[in-house]
Amino acid sequence: MAFLRQLSTRGVYEEKLIKEYLSETEEVVLGRDPKCQIVLETKLYRTVSRRHALIRIQTKQTKTTGLIWEICDLNSSNGTYINGRRIQGSQILQVGDRIRLGYKGPEFIFDNLSHQKPTSLVSPSVNPTSLPVNSVGSVEDLGDTGSITLTQLFPIASTGKQLAKKAYLYPGIITVFFVILMFLTVGQVIAFNVLLAAYIASAAYYFVYQLCGKKKPWWVLFGVALTTVIILLSPILTLFIGVFRFILPGDISVNPQQVGFLDFLIIMFFGAGLMEELLKALPVFLVLLIGRNLPAPWGNKIGVWEPLDGILLGTASAVGFTLLETLGQYVPSIVDSASLQLGVDGSQLVGLQLLIPRILGSVAGHMAYSGYFGYFIGLSVLRRRNSWLILGVGYFTASILHALWNASGILNIFLLAFVGVLSYAFLGAAILKARVLSPTRNENFATQAIVNK
Numbered sequence: 001m002a003f004l005r006q007l008s009t010r011g012v013y014e015e016k017l018i019k020e021y022l023s024e025t026e027e028v029v030l031g032r033d034p035k036c037q038i039v040l041e042t043k044l045y046r047t048v049s050r051r052h053a054l055i056r057i058q059t060k061q062t063k064t065t066g067l068i069w070e071i072c073d074l075n076s077s078n079g080t081y082i083n084g085r086r087i088q089g090s091q092i093l094q095v096g097d098r099i100r101l102g103y104k105g106p107e108f109i110f111d112n113l114s115h116q117k118p119t120s121l122v123s124p125s126v127n128p129t130s131l132p133v134n135s136v137g138s139v140e141d142l143g144d145t146g147s148i149t150l151t152q153l154f155p156i157a158s159t160g161k162q163l164a165k166k167a168y169l170y171p172g173i174i175t176v177f178f179v180i181l182m183f184l185t186v187g188q189v190i191a192f193n194v195l196l197a198a199y200i201a202s203a204a205y206y207f208v209y210q211l212c213g214k215k216k217p218w219w220v221l222f223g224v225a226l227t228t229v230i231i232l233l234s235p236i237l238t239l240f241i242g243v244f245r246f247i248l249p250g251d252i253s254v255n256p257q258q259v260g261f262l263d264f265l266i267i268m269f270f271g272a273g274l275m276e277e278l279l280k281a282l283p284v285f286l287v288l289l290i291g292r293n294l295p296a297p298w299g300n301k302i303g304v305w306e307p308l309d310g311i312l313l314g315t316a317s318a319v320g321f322t323l324l325e326t327l328g329q330y331v332p333s334i335v336d337s338a339s340l341q342l343g344v345d346g347s348q349l350v351g352l353q354l355l356i357p358r359i360l361g362s363v364a365g366h367m368a369y370s371g372y373f374g375y376f377i378g379l380s381v382l383r384r385r386n387s388w389l390i391l392g393v394g395y396f397t398a399s400i401l402h403a404l405w406n407a408s409g410i411l412n413i414f415l416l417a418f419v420g421v422l423s424y425a426f427l428g429a430a431i432l433k434a435r436v437l438s439p440t441r442n443e444n445f446a447t448q449a450i451v452n453k
Contacts, residue, residue, distance in 0.1 A: 002069055004038070004055075004099070004108040018108070024067065027056040029074070030101065040106060047102040049076040055110075058092065069093045069110070078102035103443055171206065175199075189348050193355055197327055200359040201319045208315050208367060211431050213446025214308040214438065217301055220287070224313050225320030227283040232324050237279070244275035256410045268406040273369075273399030280317040280370045281395075284377055287313055307378035307434035311427075314374020318366035326358045361420065365405060368423040373398035375430035382437065401426060 006018040020038050022028050028037040033050040040048050051074045058070040072090040073080040080087050081100040093099075093110045100107040178199040185191040205221075231237065244250045250271025256264045284304065291303015304310050331351040338347035376394020380387035401423045408415040435444055 002067065002110070002112045004110060007098075007107045007109060018106075022055055022069070024057060027054045029054045031074075040101070045101070045106055047078045047105045049074070049078070052076045052101050053080045053099075055093070058090075066112075071099060071110075076101070078105060104445060174202070189351075193331065193352065194327060196352075197323055197355055197359050200356065201323055201362065204360060204363045204367065205315060205319050207363065208371065208427075208431075209312065211428070211446060212308050212312055213435060213444040214312065214440065215445070216309070216312045220302050221312065221316040224283045224287060224316040225323075227286065228280060228317045228320035229324050231279060231282060232321065236282075240275050240279055245271045248274075250275065252406075256407075261407060261411060264410065265403055265407040268403035269399055272406050273402035274395075276321070276366075277369055277373055277395060277398045277402060280321050280366070281314065281373055281377065283317050284310060284313045284374055288377065288381070304378055305381055306438050306440070307375045307382070307430070308438050310374035310376070310378030310381075311371045311431060311434055312374070314370040314372075314377070315367040318362060318370035321370075322359060322362045322366045326355055330358060331355050363427075364420040364424040368427040369398040369402045371427045372401070372423075372430050375434055378434065379437070382439075397426070 001021070002024075003021040004018065005020075018038060018040070020028075023037070026037070029051055030036060030038045030040065030048075031050050031052040032040055032042050032045065032048050036051065040052075053071055053073050053076065055069060055071050058068045070090050070092050071080065071082070071087070073087055079102060081098075081103065082091055082093075083098050084100075095110065095112050097110045098107055099110060178195060182192060182195050182199075185195060209216075245252060248270045250267055250269075252267060252271040254264070254267060259267070287302060288304040291299045291305070293299070294302060304313065331354055334354050335347045335351040338350045342350065373394045376390050379394075380390040383390060401419070404419045405416070405423065408419045435441060435446065438444060
């Protein structure tokens with residue numbers, strides 16, 4: 001009476017979840033091939049191979065032992081996982097084992113009615129596939145189909161271990177932490193603004209991180225953002241300003257009303273696009289060099305080895321740039337200019353109104369440009385023969401997008417919105433392409449490669 005029951009999958013209707021008893025005489029193959037005993041729909045489970053895995057009896061039942069079942073991976077593209085660990089070849093199944101086809105594929109519970117309490121045995125009139133399964137995959141008692149279980153009354157008793165992975169526990173903890181700190185800093189304008197800006201920037205970055213789907217140590221990402229801040233506070237910024245805004249035609253102090261749009265776009269290309277994108281890319285290149293000279297596994301964790309690494313580090317650098325630019329330049333500037341007309345309280349409100357859209361909009365602004373350039377930095381590592389061409393195209397494109405954003409605001413607010421959407425679309429397209437090119441795409445937690453084995 002062994003059976004598999006599929007756990008709830010996001011986006012799959014309950015009636016489509018698979019509930020299947022295993023044959024004691026034939027091998028049971030799971031996959032997308034219609035000839036499999038358990039067929040998974042291609043539209044729903046593209047990461048599952050055509051013939052992904054099989055389950056069979058390894059040892060027949062004797063007087064002292066029951067049936068022993070095993071699962072075998074059929075050389076699938078995305079692997080077969082038992083309780084979170086990828087198997088090699090075959091593995092004996094135990095009651096309650098979680099079987100997952102692919103790193104983020106459909107998940108099943110292996111169970112056996114012979115291991116259940118007498119009250120859980122199914123009478124001939126009961127449909128086996130309608131047996132209720134609790135949170136750990138075991139069939140619940142059927143003495144009273146309307147009964148309440150302890151885990152139903154206290155869900156955390158059964159789902160506590162899954163909170164961190166499936167319920168965004170850590171983002172929730174961080175949110176509570178920031179909320180408490182913001183309560184404590186009410187009335188302290190600078191501290192409150194710093195906390196609010198840091199939280200919004202972290203949320204925006206978390207969105208990009210989830211899209212990328214590759215794990216990167218948080219201290220590496222934080223270090224890149226901090227390095228960008230240090231660069232902006234160092235003489236390096238003065239050197240860049242001298243080159244791009246005085247030697248090259250990038251003097252952004254000109255009045256846009258006194259020059260044409262094309263001339264202003266060129267000025268922004270040199271004075272904002274080329275200068276700022278190179279500044280934000282410096283920490284990414286630094287991490288790339290550090291990673292190459294570190295032994296495994298540290299070099300692999302820290303360095304830039306693929307486009308996803310470049311995107312994650314580039315957007316982290318942009319977070320540091322945006323926070324310093326907003327809190328250190330734009331907000332104080334507008335507060336000072338508005339204080340004469342609106343007073344202290346009114347000017348602080350105006351500063352807050354500027355802070356929120358600038359930080360939140362960085363997903364379609366600095367993070368978009370730097371993340372897009374970061375894609376090309378990572379791609380140059382994978383395609384070293386054409387590395388200079390790749391870097392040149394990425395640097396030029398990111399700088400053009402940056403300049404378009406800065407210049408389009410003088411023409412029309414709708415054009416500004418269009419450029420913002422376009423910039424985010426470029427970043428999104430780069431992330432999708434980076435996931436396809438990723439050498440570790442089978443481990444990507446955002447999505448996995450589409451296989452047609």
